[in-house]
Amino acid sequence: MSRNVWRRFKSNAAISGVYALTGLALVPLALVLWYTIVNGLPAVRHPEFFLNVERPVGFPGSGISHAIVGTAMMVGMASLVAIPVGVISGVYLAEYGHGRWASWVRLASDVLVGAPSIAIGLFAYAILVVPLHHYSAVSASAALSILMLPVVIRTTESAVGLIPGGLRESGLALGLPRWRVSLQLILPAAAPGVITGALLAVARAAGETAPLLFTAFGNPLWSVDPTHAMSALPLIVFRDALTPYTELHDQAWGAALVLVTMVLIINLASRWVLRRQIRLAGQL
Amino acid sequence: MAAAVQNKLKRPAVPKLADNYRRLTALVSCAAPAALIVLVLTLLQQALPAITHYGPNFLVRSVWNPVTLDFGALPYIYGTVVTSGVAIAIALPVGLAVSLFLAEPGAQGLRAAIGTSIELLAAIPSVVFGIWALYVLAPFSLHNLETPITQHLGFIGFLSGPPRQASLFTASLVLAVMILPTLSAVSRDVIRAVPRGLRESSVALGATWWETNWRVVLPAARAGIFGATVLALGRALGETIAVTMVIGNRDEIPKSIFSPAYTLASKVANEFSEATGTLYPSALIELGLVLILVTLTVNLVALLLVRSTQARMAV
Numbered sequence: 001m002s003r004n005v006w007r008r009f010k011s012n013a014a015i016s017g018v019y020a021l022t023g024l025a026l027v028p029l030a031l032v033l034w035y036t037i038v039n040g041l042p043a044v045r046h047p048e049f050f051l052n053v054e055r056p057v058g059f060p061g062s063g064i065s066h067a068i069v070g071t072a073m074m075v076g077m078a079s080l081v082a083i084p085v086g087v088i089s090g091v092y093l094a095e096y097g098h099g100r101w102a103s104w105v106r107l108a109s110d111v112l113v114g115a116p117s118i119a120i121g122l123f124a125y126a127i128l129v130v131p132l133h134h135y136s137a138v139s140a141s142a143a144l145s146i147l148m149l150p151v152v153i154r155t156t157e158s159a160v161g162l163i164p165g166g167l168r169e170s171g172l173a174l175g176l177p178r179w180r181v182s183l184q185l186i187l188p189a190a191a192p193g194v195i196t197g198a199l200l201a202v203a204r205a206a207g208e209t210a211p212l213l214f215t216a217f218g219n220p221l222w223s224v225d226p227t228h229a230m231s232a233l234p235l236i237v238f239r240d241a242l243t244p245y246t247e248l249h250d251q252a253w254g255a256a257l258v259l260v261t262m263v264l265i266i267n268l269a270s271r272w273v274l275r276r277q278i279r280l281a282g283q284l
Numbered sequence: 285m286a287a288a289v290q291n292k293l294k295r296p297a298v299p300k301l302a303d304n305y306r307r308l309t310a311l312v313s314c315a316a317p318a319a320l321i322v323l324v325l326t327l328l329q330q331a332l333p334a335i336t337h338y339g340p341n342f343l344v345r346s347v348w349n350p351v352t353l354d355f356g357a358l359p360y361i362y363g364t365v366v367t368s369g370v371a372i373a374i375a376l377p378v379g380l381a382v383s384l385f386l387a388e389p390g391a392q393g394l395r396a397a398i399g400t401s402i403e404l405l406a407a408i409p410s411v412v413f414g415i416w417a418l419y420v421l422a423p424f425s426l427h428n429l430e431t432p433i434t435q436h437l438g439f440i441g442f443l444s445g446p447p448r449q450a451s452l453f454t455a456s457l458v459l460a461v462m463i464l465p466t467l468s469a470v471s472r473d474v475i476r477a478v479p480r481g482l483r484e485s486s487v488a489l490g491a492t493w494w495e496t497n498w499r500v501v502l503p504a505a506r507a508g509i510f511g512a513t514v515l516a517l518g519r520a521l522g523e524t525i526a527v528t529m530v531i532g533n534r535d536e537i538p539k540s541i542f543s544p545a546y547t548l549a550s551k552v553a554n555e556f557s558e559a560t561g562t563l564y565p566s567a568l569i570e571l572g573l574v575l576i577l578v579t580l581t582v583n584l585v586a587l588l589l590v591r592s593t594q595a596r597m598a599v
Contacts, residue, residue: 011492021381022398025468028461029405032416039419085315092309101310107587108317114515114583115323116522118549119576122556122569123323126330146319153316179305207409210524210549214557234411238525241415249419256412267407271400 036257043254054220054236057245064255066222070230071259074137074216075205077226078144083198086149087187090156090194095182097157106157109150120146121211129215137230140216147208148201155200159193159277160186192277199270203263209234233259324576331570333562342570348535348551350559355567357574362537363545364575367452367527368520370541371459376513378460379467383509384497386468387475399472406465414529417458422449422530425457430542447542450532456541458526463516470515470590474508475501477597504597511589518582522575524549548575 043049052063089109093102120143128139163186171181187194209232212218218235219228233255240252334342338355345356386399430447437443478501486496502509532544533554548571559565 007492007495011494014494014498018381018385021378022385025378025382025464026398026401028464029401029408031420032405032408032412035416035420036412085312088309089313089315092306092313096306096310102313105313105316107584108320110587111580111583112316112320114518114522114579115320116524116549116572116575116579118522118524118552119327119572119579120323122330122552122572123326125556126326126569146323149316149319153313177305182305203407207407207411209409209411210553213553217557234409234525237411237415238529241418241529252415256415259409260412263407263409264404267404 033260036253036260039250039253040255040257043250044257049251049254053222054231054251057247062247062251064231064233064236064251064258066219067231067233067236067255068258069222069224070137070216070219071206071232071234073224073226074140074144074212074230074232075202077138077141078148078205079198079202081141082145082148082201083152086152086197086201087156087194089149089153090197091160091182091187093153093157094160095178095186105153109153112146112150113154116210117143117147117208118210118213121214124211125214132227135215135217135229137216137226137228140212140230140232141226143211143215144205144208147211148205151201151204152197155197156190156194159190159197162193162278163189190277192273196270196274196277199266199273203266203270206266207234207259207263209238233262324573324580327569327573327576331566331573334566334570337563338567338570342567343574346535346537350564353561353563355563357548357571359535359537360546360548360551360571361574363452363531364521364547364549366541366545367455367459367531367547368517370453370456371463371520372513372517374456374460375464375467375516379464379471379512379516380502380509382464382468383471383475386472399469402465402468405461410462410523410526411529413458413462414526417454417526417530421458422454425449425454429453434540434542441539442541444540445542448532448544450530450544452531452538452541452543452545455527455531455545455547458530459520459523462523462526463519466519467512467516470512471505471509474505474512474590474593474597477508477594478504479597505593507596508590508593511586511593514582514586514589518579518586521582522549522579524553528553548572 046061048061049063050068051065052061053066054064055062089105093105096102097106123146124139124143128142129135132139167189168181168186171185172178176185212232212235216232216235217229218239219231223230236255237252237259240248240255243249334355342355343357343361346358347354347356348359349355382398382402386395388395426447426449430451430453433443434445434447438445482500482504483496486500491499527547528550531547531550533546533550534544535546538545552568552572552575556565556568559568
């Protein structure tokens with residue numbers, strides 16, 4: 001009997017341990033968000049933070065408008081390439097993905113998700129910065145699009161895979177050719193899932209710093225020319241955080257707050273879209 | 285007449301267009317494999333001057349002198365492996381506990397909310413972890429973890445002092461936080477894939493919750509959990525920015541994990557944009573090449589492990 005008491009005690013202790021460790025796992029998220037908000041607010045409270053460009057230390061009214069625009073432009077250009085290519089690849093995998101080639105594509109994109117972003121930055125430097133002889137936003141976008149591609153491919157594939165076979169069969173039974181069934185019937189039905197994947201990829205690209213270090217490089221001035229160096233929010237956080245000036249620390253925390261807000265809103269929005277998609281697919 | 289009808293019957297409605305659609309999408313799907321191959325080959329080509337000049341000794345020497353163009357990668361390989369290893373050691377127990385918690389039946393609303401929160405951790409940009417680690421985590425760890433540990437366990441070589449804010453250990457702590465979502469999400473899926481019958485048989489034989497999970501569920505999911513760990517290791521090896529901000533950037537192999545060090549990725553991040561000439565940037569690219577080859581191998585192994593477990597469970 002005492003052995004059973006001991007066994008039950010051990011089990012209860014283990015359950016408490018699991019609960020405690022799960023609670024512990026939630027602490028970092030809370031702390032990161034809390035400190036980013038508290039330390040970021042002083043900078044974000046001033047409207048000129050969103051209107052001006054960076055000013056030297058000691059001059060008031062410094063801002064990060066050029067970095068917000070830079071991040072938006074570079075992620076936008078990367079999306080223009082990565083989202084269409086990724087969606088079409090994902091549709092291919094879902095529609096014809098039984099052969100050996102498809103499994104290679106799947107494996108390649110799963111491995112590409114884990115490729116270190118700094119190595120992708122080196123690659124973009126070698127193929128676009130060296131031949132053009134200067135840093136450019138385009139080269140950063142190329143690096144970001146490689147980061148985004150596998151995310152879009154795999155989420156598109158699973159979103160298209162969620163669509164019940166009945167829809168495809170009805171289309172084919174009505175005599176529609178395969179491409180029309182795929183593009184005009186299946187893809188619109190899977191659209192929310194595809195949008196989720198695109199949004200997740202955008203959120204990931206917006207937060208990346210390492211691939212921008214030797215491609216976009218950063219730029220203290222206003223620049224919207226994609227063939228020149230451009231600033232980005234993560235670059236401001238990285239560079240300013242490592243300086244010895246408190247003004248720049250405030251600016252780094254402010255930029256971090258803007259970045260986290262952007263990324264979390266995109267992320268939560270994509271989850272909401274996906275949940276609707278799963279409900280809708282259940283009704284189809 | 286009959287031949288004409290037969291001809292018409294043989295021919296499908298729009299054969300060419302349908303085939304072209306398949307061919308076109310198949311062609312576009314080459315993008316991901318092509319990107320991967322071109323990526324590795326380009327880095328290889330760029331690293332070639334350093335590879336031919338320094339040979340395999342590059343990987344085992346610990347010297348980094350851009351003035352005399354004398355380079356060796358050992359301290360960075362050491363820093364990368366040790367930070368990732370310590371991060372796994374910290375994150376694994378927590379990640380396993382979270383995945384056991386998430387895989388339990390019942391209270392689905394609460395479990396979904398906690399699962400989402402931990403996944404959101406993966407969405408936070410690494411530079412934000414970096415600034416948080418630099419200004420919040422590093423001072424906290426110095427006063428509450430590093431100092432007491434070095435005082436009481438300092439006689440053990442790798443735990444000796446003096447403790448520093450920017451250290452291998454601080455980098456490992458922030459890495460542990462960053463790989464936690466990968467670890468817990470993949471393990472949760474593997475644990476959920478364990479057949480219900482197995483769990484129910486164990487409970488029916490009178491095993492407690494702990495005995496069921498420790499002796500039946502976790503062993504059944506072992507290969508998949510190992511795969512999740514390796515996948516998280518791959519993430520930790522390649523992580524750049526957060527580590528660069530807190531590891532202290534010192535070109536030597538430290539005795540203690542509380543001393544500053546360097547990783548492959550942070551060396552490249554810090555020095556590449558200032559590297560001039562041929563051999564110096566090429567040596568840095570070789571560091572990147574080593575990093576990507578190790579990471580890709582680790583990822584490949586992990587994926588195969590996770591897939592084989594899930595396939596075995598599905599049967």
